Every structure is written in C-alpha cells, then in structure tokens.
Amino acid sequence: MLSTAMAILLALCAPEGGDAPPPRPRVQFEAASSVSSIAAGVPFDVVCTLTVPPKWHIYWKDPGSSGMATRVRVIAAKDFKVGPVRFPCPVTLLDPAGAVNALDGRVHLAVSITPPGNLESGREALIQVDADWLVCREACFLGGGDAAVRIPITATPGPETEAAAWIRGLPRPIEQRSGTNVVVVPGPSLRISGPRDPAGEPNFVQEHRPGVALGTPTISTAGDTFVMNIPMAYDSRESLGQSPRIQGLVRFGSGRGTSEGTSAWEIDLPFDSNGTQERKPAP
Amino acid sequence: MTTTLKATILAVMLAGLAGVALATPKPAPSPAAPRTAEIGKKAPAFSLTDIEGTQHALKDHTGKIVVIEWFNAGCPYSGKASPKSVHASGRAAALRKQLRAIDPTVVYLLIDSTARRAEKSDIITADKAARKQWKIDAPILIDFDGAVGHAYKAQTTPHMFVIDSDGVLRYQGAFDNDKPNTQGDAATNHVLAAVKKIKAGENPSPSKTRAWGCGVKYGT
Numbered sequence: 001m002l003s004t005a006m007a008i009l010l011a012l013c014a015p016e017g018g019d020a021p022p023p024r025p026r027v028q029f030e031a032a033s034s035v036s037s038i039a040a041g042v043p044f045d046v047v048c049t050l051t052v053p054p055k056w057h058i059y060w061k062d063p064g065s066s067g068m069a070t071r072v073r074v075i076a077a078k079d080f081k082v083g084p085v086r087f088p089c090p091v092t093l094l095d096p097a098g099a100v101n102a103l104d105g106r107v108h109l110a111v112s113i114t115p116p117g118n119l120e121s122g123r124e125a126l127i128q129v130d131a132d133w134l135v136c137r138e139a140c141f142l143g144g145g146d147a148a149v150r151i152p153i154t155a156t157p158g159p160e161t162e163a164a165a166w167i168r169g170l171p172r173p174i175e176q177r178s179g180t181n182v183v184v185v186p187g188p189s190l191r192i193s194g195p196r197d198p199a200g201e202p203n204f205v206q207e208h209r210p211g212v213a214l215g216t217p218t219i220s221t222a223g224d225t226f227v228m229n230i231p232m233a234y235d236s237r238e239s240l241g242q243s244p245r246i247q248g249l250v251r252f253g254s255g256r257g258t259s260e261g262t263s264a265w266e267i268d269l270p271f272d273s274n275g276t277q278e279r280k281p282a283p
Numbered sequence: 284m285t286t287t288l289k290a291t292i293l294a295v296m297l298a299g300l301a302g303v304a305l306a307t308p309k310p311a312p313s314p315a316a317p318r319t320a321e322i323g324k325k326a327p328a329f330s331l332t333d334i335e336g337t338q339h340a341l342k343d344h345t346g347k348i349v350v351i352e353w354f355n356a357g358c359p360y361s362g363k364a365s366p367k368s369v370h371a372s373g374r375a376a377a378l379r380k381q382l383r384a385i386d387p388t389v390v391y392l393l394i395d396s397t398a399r400r401a402e403k404s405d406i407i408t409a410d411k412a413a414r415k416q417w418k419i420d421a422p423i424l425i426d427f428d429g430a431v432g433h434a435y436k437a438q439t440t441p442h443m444f445v446i447d448s449d450g451v452l453r454y455q456g457a458f459d460n461d462k463p464n465t466q467g468d469a470a471t472n473h474v475l476a477a478v479k480k481i482k483a484g485e486n487p488s489p490s491k492t493r494a495w496g497c498g499v500k501y502g503t
Binding site: 100238 | 358439460501
C-alpha cells in the first residue's frame, strides 16, 4: 500500500524533462463550401477546417515571437476572384521564448470567392485548396494537406451549409463595430475607443509590419466604455521596403468568437504619424 | 507595548535601514558587456562548451565578426530533415561559404538552448547527428540552462545575430526573407547583407527583422 502510494507520488513528481518527445500529431484538414450551390457573380466562402489534437497548436497569420503562419492556397477556375484568407482570433500562449499567437482545437479559416458573372448553371465548380502549417507543443512538426470542393452551379445560390455557421465568429473590420472610434493622435499613438464587450476586457493583438513598432497599450475603462492607447513608431530603415501599416486585432477576453458573432475586430490602416487618420464609427 | 511605541521602533528601524542603504556605496559600473542584447551595444559575453567538449568564449573572437545562429536539431526550420530547414536545404552552408568569401576570419557559431523534455546528453547526441548529416563545419555550443539564449532574447531556431569586430551587436533577426524556402537565389539573406554593410563601414539596414522558425525550447 505504502509502496503503491510512493510510486504514484514519484510519478506525479517526476520532472517532465526526462519524458520522451511527443510523437508527430495528426492534424486533420478538410474544406467545405458555405452554400450548397453557387450562382454567377454571387460571393461565397470556402471554409478550411484544421482539427488540431489536444495540447498542440498551429499559428495565426502573425505567429508572434516564434512559429510559422498557417498558409492556405486556393486554386479556382479562371475568372473566379479569390479573396484573402480570413483567420479566427488567436489565443496568446506565453512561452519562455516569448508570446505566440496560437490556434487550437477546430480551426476554421475562410476564403471568399466570387464566381464570374457569366457562370453557366447546371454544371459543377471545382475549388482546390492546399495548406501547410507548423504544429507545436514541446516539439514542432511541419504538416500539410489538400482538399477539393465540388459545388453545383445553379441560377440562384443554394441554402447555407453548416460551414457558414462556423465562420460567423471570425473577426470583422472594426469599422463595422457599433460606436467604435479608431484615430491616430499626435505622439503618435493609436487611440481606440468604444463600448465594452461582455466577452472580456479589451486587449490588442499586433500583426507585425517591418519598421512599425507598437508599444504596450494602456487601457482605461469607465462604465460601459473603454479607451485603448497604443504608442507607435516607424523607422523606414527597418521597413524592408514595405509600406507602413498598423494592423492587428482588438480582442475582448480570449477573443474566441461564438456562433452569434465575434469578440475580435480587425484594424488595418496606413501609418500616419500626423494624426489625421480616423475611422468613423459604425452607426 | 503601545501602538505609539511600536510605530516609533518601526520608524527607527526603517530609518536605520534607509541609512544603511544610503551609506552603502554603489558598485562602480562594470565595463563588461550588458546582460541583455541590444542593437548598437556590446553583445552579452558568454562562455559555452560545444558538443565536442571545447570551450568557446565570445571574447576569444575579439577583432573578428561573429555570426551566431540559434539551433535545434529537432526543429524542421533548423536541424531536422525538412525542405524548409536552413541546414537540410543547404542555405546555412551556402551562407557560411559566402561569409568566408567576404571575410575569411568571420566566426560562425551555433548555439542550442534546447532543454524542454530532454536530457542534456540527448541534445548533444542529436546535435552531433545533425552536424554530421548536414556537414555543419561550425561548432554547436550547448546552452542547456538557457542563460545565453535569454541574454540574447533568442526566440526561434534559427534566430541570427551578427556581432562586429568591436563586439557590438549589429543585426538580429531572421535568417532570410524566404521562410517557406521557395525563392531560391532571389531570396535576401539578412545576415549576409549585414556583414557586407559592416565590412563597408556602414550600418546594417535592416538591423533587426522578425525572426522565424520554431520557438526556442528553453527548459525554463
């Protein structure tokens, strides 16, 4: 009895350092259309779903201090317009090497596609997607996958599929958030203000741009509103020739969206240190 | 004991402590390198043993340009067999060759701060295998306690640092601008560019970039 208890105690106290490295995890990759059929000129989404095993994570479009952004490529027929990949809000994981922007569990990425206006109904559209990712825990593994989505073409779009619901929680442009102002004030700093969100306290996830340095935000709340100030600096010598932009997410709580909506909002505006940039609040 | 007396004793003790603090001479600023890395300042000093048991100190290379690459034999962007690995793809070997062509005295060091869920002997064994497999003609230094990695704020494998002949940190960040390894000769190697600028008597631009790769697997 005593020896069993001792063995359990020793097992619980054993340092992790001696454990064998984890085996390669299997990340499942699937793709689906947001509608059951598509029609000429009417945009729809292809939703890529990556199912990441528990305790492992892949990376947001800006991985943070380490890691690699998950990459998705969509191949559609000529004249189909393919939009950028929309990512869900990341969770921030703190690691001795720094903070990373991670995606875990079932991860849905969306790509908006607009078919040409002269698409003939009665046929089928083929959309091919491939992706690669870095999946990490104590070790990291590269992974990749591909999938094909065949969608009937009809005169009017078919009803939404289950996949349409999966992406309702994706971050949307902050211009669509009611009562929210984004303004660059002399200093310069980025000032974001608006109503608070029941999902949690506001915070900011920066999307890194070369040459643009954003400082630690100062956040104040009063009643139902918040004000976030983010100091900014720009050094053209470090820009790698890219135009300076301020990009990131205003996140409330962990930022995990729900089927009802998002609790993370995208910011994307050119860097202007003169304090003339302003985003009007949504009505 | 009354409250007033207690307060008086406490005040006397605090005053005494403050007096000691004020009276204690501050140590003179050390001329040694700072504890953490910063562009334009002396690079943090270190002395580490490589996987063959040889000691390497930064000060041994005074007067030479030193390039440091953070390394992990198990990372697919670093020492693991993968098309994206800077070693397996031959990009790191090509960089060392190009650096020597610019300046034969350039010192190239790899530092491995990996410690999570692994024994030090396992790390050394894995590094020896990777060094042999990828024909790495540069020493791999072991930083098992992560002290040097934390001093340099090394975040990824690879994470590159360039120190000039005066021991000043001049570049830190990415290996190149080709994370997925798809650009071939069109890619820009930031380390090579930085060393060229230093040799020309100019400041590297950029002097810092976002490093990419696996996170450094520090033990703590």
